[in-house]
Amino acid sequence: MSQQEFLELPPLMSARGTVRLPGSKSISNRVLLLAALAQGATTVRDLLHSDDTERMLDALRTLGVEVEQLGDNAYRITGCGGNFPNKNAKLFLGNAGTAFRPLTAALALSGGSYELSGVPRMHERPIGDLVDALRQLGADIRYLGNEGFPPLQISPAKLAGDTVQVRGDVSSQFLTGLLMALPLLNRTVKVEVLGELISQPYIAITLTMMARFLVVVEREDWHSFTVRAGSCYVPPNEIYVEGDASSASYFLAAGAIGKGPVRVEGVGSNSVQGDVHFAHELKKMGAEVEWGDNSLVAKGPASGKLKAVDLDCNHIPDAAMTLAVAALFADGTTTLRNIASWRVKETDRIAAMATELRKVGATVEEGADFIRITPPAQIKHAAIDTYDDHRMAMCFSLAAFGGAGVRINDPKCVAKTFPEYFIEFAKVTQAVPVIAIDGPSASGKGTVAQRVATALGMHYLDSGALYRLLGLAAQKRGIALEAEDKLAELAGRVDIRFKGEDIWLDGVKVGDELRTEEAGSAASKIAALPKVRAALLDKQRAFRQAPGLVADGRDMASVVFPDSVLKIFLTASAEARAERRYKQLKEKGMSANIAALLQDIRARDERDTQRSVAPLQQAQGASLLDTTFLNIEQAVQEVLSRYQAVK
Numbered sequence: 001m002s003q004q005e006f007l008e009l010p011p012l013m014s015a016r017g018t019v020r021l022p023g024s025k026s027i028s029n030r031v032l033l034l035a036a037l038a039q040g041a042t043t044v045r046d047l048l049h050s051d052d053t054e055r056m057l058d059a060l061r062t063l064g065v066e067v068e069q070l071g072d073n074a075y076r077i078t079g080c081g082g083n084f085p086n087k088n089a090k091l092f093l094g095n096a097g098t099a100f101r102p103l104t105a106a107l108a109l110s111g112g113s114y115e116l117s118g119v120p121r122m123h124e125r126p127i128g129d130l131v132d133a134l135r136q137l138g139a140d141i142r143y144l145g146n147e148g149f150p151p152l153q154i155s156p157a158k159l160a161g162d163t164v165q166v167r168g169d170v171s172s173q174f175l176t177g178l179l180m181a182l183p184l185l186n187r188t189v190k191v192e193v194l195g196e197l198i199s200q201p202y203i204a205i206t207l208t209m210m211a212r213f214l215v216v217v218e219r220e221d222w223h224s225f226t227v228r229a230g231s232c233y234v235p236p237n238e239i240y241v242e243g244d245a246s247s248a249s250y251f252l253a254a255g256a257i258g259k260g261p262v263r264v265e266g267v268g269s270n271s272v273q274g275d276v277h278f279a280h281e282l283k284k285m286g287a288e289v290e291w292g293d294n295s296l297v298a299k300g301p302a303s304g305k306l307k308a309v310d311l312d313c314n315h316i317p318d319a320a321m322t323l324a325v326a327a328l329f330a331d332g333t334t335t336l337r338n339i340a341s342w343r344v345k346e347t348d349r350i351a352a353m354a355t356e357l358r359k360v361g362a363t364v365e366e367g368a369d370f371i372r373i374t375p376p377a378q379i380k381h382a383a384i385d386t387y388d389d390h391r392m393a394m395c396f397s398l399a400a401f402g403g404a405g406v407r408i409n410d411p412k413c414v415a416k417t418f419p420e421y422f423i424e425f426a427k428v429t430q431a432v433p434v435i436a437i438d439g440p441s442a443s444g445k446g447t448v449a450q451r452v453a454t455a456l457g458m459h460y461l462d463s464g465a466l467y468r469l470l471g472l473a474a475q476k477r478g479i480a481l482e483a484e485d486k487l488a489e490l491a492g493r494v495d496i497r498f499k500g501e502d503i504w505l506d507g508v509k510v511g512d513e514l515r516t517e518e519a520g521s522a523a524s525k526i527a528a529l530p531k532v533r534a535a536l537l538d539k540q541r542a543f544r545q546a547p548g549l550v551a552d553g554r555d556m557a558s559v560v561f562p563d564s565v566l567k568i569f570l571t572a573s574a575e576a577r578a579e580r581r582y583k584q585l586k587e588k589g590m591s592a593n594i595a596a597l598l599q600d601i602r603a604r605d606e607r608d609t610q611r612s613v614a615p616l617q618q619a620q621g622a623s624l625l626d627t628t629f630l631n632i633e634q635a636v637q638e639v640l641s642r643y644q645a646v647k
C-alpha cells in the first residue's frame with residue numbers, strides 16, 4: 001500500500017445518472033466454491049472481477065479445479081464433488097473473508113494437507129470459532145501463528161460426529177463456511193448456533209445459493225440448521241450473479257445527498273442480499289427511494305436535508321458504513337448501533353471511521369459496538385486515510401459533497417470488491433464547475449471573468465488579487481518580498497475575503513492601492529516563489545463553491561483547477577494591453593505614461609513566462625482567445641458561447 005498515492009475529488013454539486021453494478025462479492029465467492037464442490041460443470045455469468053474473487057479463483061485452480069474463462073465475467077467451473085485433485089497445496093487468500101472462512105471449512109472436511117494464509121490483516125481477523133466447530137467434527141487444524149487466527153495448517157483427519165456447535169456473534173461467515181462444507185460429509189449433521197447470530201442476512205444468501213445447487217438446509221429459526229445425508233451439490237448449468245448490494249449503497253447515498261436521481265441496476269426487490277435494506281434505512285433518513293425488481297433509484301429529500309437517525313445496523317454491517325458518512329449531511333446526531341463486527345473486518349472500522357470523520361469536522365463518539373456522529377456546520381477538506389479498506393475509500397468519496405472536496409489516500413484499495421469504483425462514481429457525480437481564464441497582465445481577463453461570473457450567477461476568483469493582497473500585507477508588516485518562508489507563513493495566516501466588488505484584508509477593506517502598478521509588480525515577484533504559490537493553493541480552491549466558479553489568473557487551468565470544464569487562455573498584443581491599462585488609469589484620475597506602461601507589460605510578460613514555477617503559458621486543453629480586436633462584451637460573449645458548448 002502506498003500512502004503517497006491519492007485521489008483528489010473536487011467539491012461535488014450533484015449526483016445524477018445510472019450505474020450498472022458489478023457482481024456481488026458474497027454471491028460470486030459462494031457460487032465459485034459451490035460450483036467447485038458440485039460434480040460437473042457450472043457456467044457462472046456476471047461474476048465480480050475483483051481481488052476477493054481472484055483469490056477464490058486462484059485457490060480453486062491451485063486445488064486442481066478446472067476454471068475456464070468464457071468471456072468477460074463468465075466462467076465455466078468443472079467441480080469435483082469435493083474431492084480436490086490436488087491434495088497438497090498452499091493457498092494465499094489475501095483479505096477475502098468470503099474465501100478464507102468457507103475454504104477453511106471445505107478443505108478441513110476434504111482429506112488433504114493445506115496451508116492457508118492471507119495478508120497481515122487477515123492474520124488479525126478471528127477464525128477460532130470456526131476452527132473450534134470443525135474440530136468437533138474431527139478436523140485437524142493447526143494455528144501457524146497466533147491461536148485463533150490465520151495462518152492455518154489443515155491435515156487429513158478421521159471425521160465423525162453428527163452435531164456441531166458454532167458461535168455466531170463474531171462473524172456469520174463461520175456458519176456459512178460450515179453449512180457449505182457439510183454436504184461433503186455425506187451424513188446428517190445438525191449445526192447449533194451459540195449466542196447471537198450476527199449479520200443474519202448473509203446466512204440467508206448462503207442457504208439460497210446452496211438451494212440453487214439443490215442442497216436444502218433445514219432450519220429452525222436462525223439457531224439450528226440440519227444438512228441431511230445424501231445432500232450433494234448439483235450444478236445448475238448456468239447461474240447469474242446479481243449486482244452487489246453493498247456497492248449499490250454508495251451510489252444510492254450519492255443520490256440522496258446530491259439531489260439525484262441516481263439509479264443502480266443489478267439489485268432491487270428481487271435481490272437475495274440483505275444489504276438492499278440499506279435503501280430502507282436511507283429512506284428513514286428522508287431520501288426518496290423507488291424499488292424495481294432489479295433496480296433502485298434514490299433521490300434527495302424534498303426538504304433538501306437528510307434526517308439524523310438512530311439505527312440497529314446488525315443486519316447490514318457493510319452498507320452501514322455508508323450511513324456513517326451520509327450522517328455528515330443529516331440535520332442532527334446519528335447513532336449506528338450493534339456494529340461490533342466492524343472492529344474485526346478489513347480494519348477496526350469503528351476506530352477508522354471515527355478518526356476520519358473527525359478530520360472533516362464531525363464530532364464522533366465511539367463505543368465497543370456503536371458510533372455516534374454529529375455533523376459539523378461546515379464539512380472541511382481532509383486527506384482521508386483508508387487503512388487498506390475498500391469501504392473506507394468508497395464511503396468517504398461522499399464527503400466530497402460537503403463543499404470542500406476530499407482527498408482519498410490509497411484509492412486503489414477499492415480493488416478488493418470494486419476496482420472501477422471511482423470511474424463509476426465520476427460518471428454519476430457532477431463537480432462544481434470551474435471556468436479557468438488565464439492570461440498575461442492587462443489582457444482584460446479580470447473584467448471578462450467577472451462579467452462571465454455575473455452572467456452565469458457563479459462565484460468569481462481574482463487570483464491575482466490574492467497575490468497583490470499578500471504583497472500588500474507583507475509590505476505593511478515589513479516582510480521583504482524575497483523572504484519566501486515568512487511570506488508562505490503569512491499566506492496561510494492572512495484572512496482574505498471577497499464581498500461583491502469589495503476585498504477585505506484581515507477585516508479591513510482594501511481600496512485602489514491594490515490596483516497600483518507597485519502592487520502589481522510586488523505580486524509578480526512573490527508569485528514566483530514556490531512556497532507562496534503552494535500556500536495559496538488551498539485558499540484559491542476554497543472559492544470553488546456551488547453553483548460554480550469563474551477564476552482568473554495565470555495557473556488556474558494548469559495547477560489550481562486542472563479539472564476546469566472550460567479553460568481559456570485570454571490574451572491581446574502588448575500594445576493593445578498597454579493602451580487599455582492607460583485608459584483605465586486615466587479614468588481613475590491616475591497619472592500614466594503609455595511608453596512606460598508598454599515597457600512594464602513587456603518586462604512582466606518576460607518574467608511571467610520565464611519563471612520556473614508555474615510559468616505563464618497556454619495550459620493543455622486551454623483554448624486561445626485573442627482579444628486584440630475584440631471589445632469586452634464580445635470577449636464575454638465568446639467565453640459564454642464556449643461554455644455553452646462544453647457544459
Ligand SMILES: O=C(O)C1=C[C@@H](OP(=O)(O)O)[C@@H](O)[C@H](O)C1
Pocket residue numbers: 025026027097098170171172173176198199202317318341
Ligand atoms: O458472508 C458474507 O458474504 C459476508 C458476511 C459479512 O461478514 P460478517 O458475517 O463477518 O459480519 C460481511 O461483512 C462480509 O462483507 C460478507
Ligand SMILES: C=C(OP(=O)(O)O)C(=O)O
Pocket residue numbers: 095096097098099318345346391417
Ligand atoms: C467485511 C468485508 O469483507 P470480507 O468478505 O473479507 O469479510 C467487506 O467486504 O466489507
